[in-house]
Amino acid sequence: MVWNSFWAENKKEIDKNAKRFMAIDKENHVCLRINGWKKEEDHAYVETQVHPKDPNLGTRLVRLSSDVIIESADTEGIEVGENIVLLRWGVVNITKVEGGLEGIYVPDGDFKAAKRKLSWLAKVPNTTPTVLTEFDNLISKEKLEEDDKFEDFINPNTLAITRAVGDAGLKSLVKDDVIQLERRGYYRVDRPFISNEKPLVLYMVPDGKSKAMSGLAGKLAHR
16 A cells, blocks of 8 residues: 555544644744724634534633634735635625734624635734644655665655644643644644643544645645
8 A cells, every 4th residue: 555545534434523723933924903893892702613523522621812813824925805714713704904904803704705814923022832743754755766765765854843832722731642733734733731841742644635735835845
């Protein structure tokens, strides 16, 4: 069996119980100001299922705020007048792009009509510092031939680290939990969150796909 098929079968199993969370790149993100979201509601939360297909796995609270952060890659080509979906919350109509991203919350917005469905985080102190760790194949060639010298195909880039900001729910994870960071992929907890100095460490689990599940491709080959 080729490895992609192995990982694809593995993904079918871990997906059944992988709770969903969100995390945003600590460096490469953009702030979005949401007008029409009252300041006195800044400490509000929305309750959402941790797994969209299995309500028995429970729920978690997602913090809401007038100021949120989204991935820089998700804002490319965004236009005034465009509706976007903030996952687990709702629709925002973009009203300003130049000089800072702004939008208006649309309580009855159409989720299906919006092309961009984005992960995000409230810009608040109570987040979870997270280290995303990716690995790649040690050998760069998919199949070595008899005459090949494996030394010629050693992959020099097999490890990549991304520092991220995760939602508060990630602090509840324990070692070896397997989760999905929405729009990023599947991860195993190598070290639970201990403190800001000892953040949560997640190891990416390949899913067998040649492309990432969204525009949030990792730093290494997604396999």
